[in-house]
Amino acid sequence: MNILRKCYMAFLGAVVMLLLPCRTVTGDSIAEPDYSFYGKHRSQIKPINRMFEANGSGGRADIYEEPGEEEPVIKMDNGSVFCVIHMYTDKKGDKWGSLLYDVQGNDTARTQFYTGDYLGWVKMEDLLVRYDEISFREEFGKQFQKYAGELDGYQAEHQTLYFWEYPGSEYKQEWQIQEEAGDWNIQETYRDDAGSLWGYSDYLPGVKGWICMTDPVNPDLPVLVRESVPASEVEEYAPGKPKRGYEFIIGGMILLVSLLTAVMIFVFWRRKKQS
């Protein structure tokens, strides 16, 4: 097959496929939802990145293709948990949250926390804010004390420590300390009702959370059930400074992979060319 024929076939194929009506595909081969709404309403949109729970009237919450539309495109069952990525405030002052979802059956949206093939919008009034570290700080922040070195001197080498989302949370991150722990980077502490002392540690980029300083290596600390709060009762969904961490870690990893790959190509292909 000569070069012109190959180009022609590739061009034809691309034209046919580009005319197909479907969601946007971008970035080499990423099938992604349509974010065109963002372009038109940039100034009214802000990032949230927080977990919410559906709590619509009638047992289901409506998901719309765009804020302000009259008819929803799909519904999700109450109790569905997902990340609200961005929030949009319309001209009437109503708040809308964007989420990613998949379709289950014909008319039910299935959420998987952070991912999904479709982008939709839901009214914030139909949501509950899942209790998280921000909620914990809002509720107990006044009881925080300054760190007084309670964990300094703890022999942590070769131990697995647990960083909890908040005291009493079910979510934890484990981290094995290889050698000396170094600076725990704890600024504030909290003593829970059972008398355990906790410290919030910003230990490493991507490794942070609450350490139970009373029992730092215990993965089975008691979980305290905390109620989700109606979104309408929360004044600020994303208070405080924007969290920076993961994008730098992921960006750094990607840069490293790209550099290593470039070096590999240079070493192996240059060697072959020389030979």
Place this chain on the structure above:
Amino acid sequence: MGEWMIPVFAKSLLLTLLLEEIFAGVWHVSRKDLCLVFLVNVLTNPPVVFVYYMAVWKAWHPLWLIILLLEGLAVMAEALYYKKYAERIKYPLLFSFAANLFSYSAGKLAVFLLR
């Protein structure tokens, strides 16, 4: 952004590698050039996907222009590698453009069929 990004990146990279290798096979490149296509896409795909998600996350706009620039840079970067290191890819820029267009379009077809 968080650890959920990692499977998204992996899925995008695997799909891209599969489609571009298929395209390279149809183009009748040599085996060594197939390996080069593989590595070049490992080099370019993750940064493209990362910057795309950053653009969505930060609500940078217009998004279509950002995508166009990203894809354009990826095509140019891949073409440079093919020009410098490929054995039998005679028209590196054309090959790079066609391969990326194919992987973009085939992905769209896959989405359409699986809808």
